[in-house]
Amino acid sequence: MKYTWTALGTFRGWWLALLVLLAPLAASATHIVGGELDLQYKSGNTYALTLNLYFDAINGSAGALDDNLTASIFNKTTNQRVVDVVLPRVSNTFVNYTNPACTVGSLSTRKLVYTQDIFLGPSVYNNPGGYYVAVERCCRNVTITNIVAPGNAAQTFYLEFPAVVRNGAAFIDSTPRIFPPLGDYACRNELFYYDFGGQDPDGDSLAYDMVTPLNGHATFANPLLTQAGPAPYSTISWNPGLNVNNQIPGSPALGIDARTGRLTVRPRDLGLYVFGVRCTEYRRGVKIGETRRDFQLYVLNCPTNVAPTLQVRAPGSTAAYRPGRDTLRLQPGGNRCLTIRYTDPDPSSVLSMSSRAVNFTTTGPIFSTSTTGMVHAAGQPDTLVTTLCFPDCIDTKGKVYLVDVIVADNGCSLPKHDTIRIAFTAASRPNRAPVLSTTFPPAPLPVSDDAPAVVRLTLGERYTATLTGTDADLNALTLSAAGAGFNLADADMKFTAQNGQGRASATFTWEPTCAAVGQAKTNNSLLVRFRLAEAGPCEPLPQERLIRFVVAPKGDSLAFRPPNVITPNGDGQNDFFMMPSLPVDFCDRKFASIKIFSRWGQAVFSSSERGFRWGGAGAGGMYYYLVTYTDGQKYKGWVEVIP
Structure with missing residues (x-):
């Protein structure tokens, strides 16, 4: 259905005629619906600076579709310019209606996105008072009805952000993301609502209030500034009877919930209304930044709609x-x-x-x-x-x-x-938790869901454990097992279960091999979680056992204690230095070599044989040895030779 404005027809026609007389620039300059700046942290000291500009797709001219716009950053304490940033346009899309079936031909809005990555170095952006960004552009829609001379009213897009360093440490902050702009219109004398609330990626607290839109330094004659001027920025002028708390008159007038950002209004009069919203962010109770959004709301006469x-x-x-x-x-x-x-x-x-x-x-x-x-x-x-x-x-x-x-x-x-x-x-029907019993060792004390019991095995040693689950309520039970970061089959572990109503049983078997040890991430150990789950209408948390399997080689010595004295005098007693208790070879860990050095660091003996024998260097004194394995393991010590 197409709607017309009878009450505003004369007003609109007067303005259009005036703009034609003023200059041909008017057709390409009156287009701004609203917009906001956005600053998002990326990594290091790099941020993405973005301007979202909302463009009147009905009354705006293609000549006002700027390829790029310039954002200026200022020191908030001194108003000194820090840098100008050219923002290229990267997208041009339409703003959607909440209900596409409600589309009217007199309302269509484009979203133009301008963005650029910028570097905010701590040596520059360290002012405790923070910084602000501004982009200035003229002009707003000539058809706006709640401000004076809308065709000559500009907009200053404005954002404040804190220093990137505080108390000697990096201080990271991203602008709160305000919810998508509205593509809808309001119906006269009907309650209108829309969520302008935001989400803050840093978890900062947000507060909202209505503000008078900023005008700034751009004019009808000079609509596109090469750089924004410093604050303060002039504001638009409200029509008589309107103000910051009565931007769109009604019962209630346009307002925003300070905590949620929800806009509400029951508009009294037809028209196209510009309004301003500010979102302020706080961290630990201290204000650290703000962003503003200007937008428009179209108020129409709508067909009568009775609530369901x-x-x-x-x-x-x-x-x-x-x-x-x-x-x-x-x-x-x-x-x-x-x-x-x-x-x-x-x-x-x-x-x-x-x-x-x-x-x-x-x-x-x-x-x-x-x-x-x-x-x-x-x-x-x-x-x-x-x-x-x-x-x-x-x-x-x-x-x-x-x-x-x-x-x-x-x-x-x-x-x-x-x-x-x-x-x-x-109330739910009683449901007792199932019971899981196993032949695994008991869990360590104090009992914790993440504290595994330990099963120690040697290579080739076969291990078997049984698991039994029971449920007094006779609900269906399922036993399962899963490796932490590995598949049971890849480690040659076998788990077989017989699941059933009120009872389940399972058997776990494993015979560790070097291939299985290769699945271990650290310390030759594998972690397996065994679970008993209940399939009932009100199932409790599953019962679990966490078991860590630690694998060691057969015959591995509990303690490596080589001799530290030899007496090579030919009496058959301690004539040679040997290491029969060397840690045995284990999968990829194998004996590599032994070297013996004099106290001056001179090599006097070397061997790659595990069964080496050294009878001294022909002279008494203190000597030092170094044993190495293929996995990088090293053993160091000393031996004294007494002739």
Whole structure:
């Protein structure tokens, strides 16, 4: 449907005629809907500086589609210019309506994105007072109705950010990302709402307020500045009777929730209204930055749209649920489903149902039948019916939980709703946890989910363990095993399970090999998690055992203690230096060599044989040895030769 402005036709025509008389530049200069600057941390000292500019695709001229714009950065304390940054345009897209079916030909907005990576070095950007960025451009839409001389009003896009170093340490901050711009219009005398709230990547606290849009230094005669001027920036001039708290008059006038950033207004008059919003970010209670967004809201006469209505009936009741007076009490094994009837008096209305938990985070009720449909059309019913069921496992532990049941229509410009808040208590049927017993060693004390028991094995030693799971409620049980960072099959581990109702059993077998040891990440050990899970309607947490398998070679010495004295005098007693207790070869770890040195560092003996024998260097004294293995392991010590 196409809408026209009868009340503003004369005003618009007067302005268009005036602009034609003033200069041919007007057609290419009046286009700005609004926009905001954005600064996002990337890495090191590199940030992405972005300008989102919203362009009137109906009244704007292609001549105002700038290929690039210049952003200027200033020291906030001194207003001294730090640098000018050229931002090239990287995208040109349309802003979507919330409901595309509500599109009108007189409202279409483009989003132009200009961006460039910049370097914010700590030697430059260290002023405790912070910095600000500005881009100046003229002009705003000639059709704006709430400011003086809109065709000659410019915009200053403005952002503040902190120093990148604080107390000698890096201080990283990204601008809060304000939610997407609105592509919608508002209907006269109808409540309009939109979420302008943001998300901060650093977790900073955000606060919102309405501000008067900035005008700055650009003019109708000089719309595109090569660089922004320093603050302060002049503001636009409101029409008589309007101000920062009454930018769009109505009941209520345009306002924003300081905490959530939600815009609301019930506009009184037709028109195209510019407005300004500021988002301020705080870290540990201290302001560190702000960003501003200017935008427009188009107010039209819309067809009458009556809100839908819904009715909720409790299980087994023919009476309607009474919000604020009734509390549902859901018991195990009972009927836990609500019957919901919803309708709309408008012809051919498409309705949709939804639910929203208010004061709990566990799984809420689920619609078990269709939640959308059309009413009051040929072949369609006048009233729709659906069912909302609460899970058997939900348990409020004696508390009263609240859930909103919501019906929405497809009216323009935004859907209308009806909401009923359901209060309920619920108990789930008792379900005892299953029991897992094994032949693995007991877990270390104190018992912890992440503290594994240790099983020590040697190469070639076969190990077998059994696992048994039982459940008093006779729910289906499943036993499983998984390696931490490896597949059991790749390590030649075998796990077989017999799962069943109320009982499950399994066998684990392993005979360590060098190939299996190759799967180990550290210390020749492999970590395996064994789990018993219950498949029931209200299953508790699974039962688990964590086992660390440590592998050692056969016959490995508990302690390597070579002799430290030899007496090579031919009496057959301690005539040679030998190391029979050397750590044995183990998979990729093999004996490589031994070297013996005099006390002056001169090599006197070397051998690559594990069974070496050294009878001294022909002279008594202290000697030093170095034993190496192929995996880099080294053993150092000394031996004294007594002739």
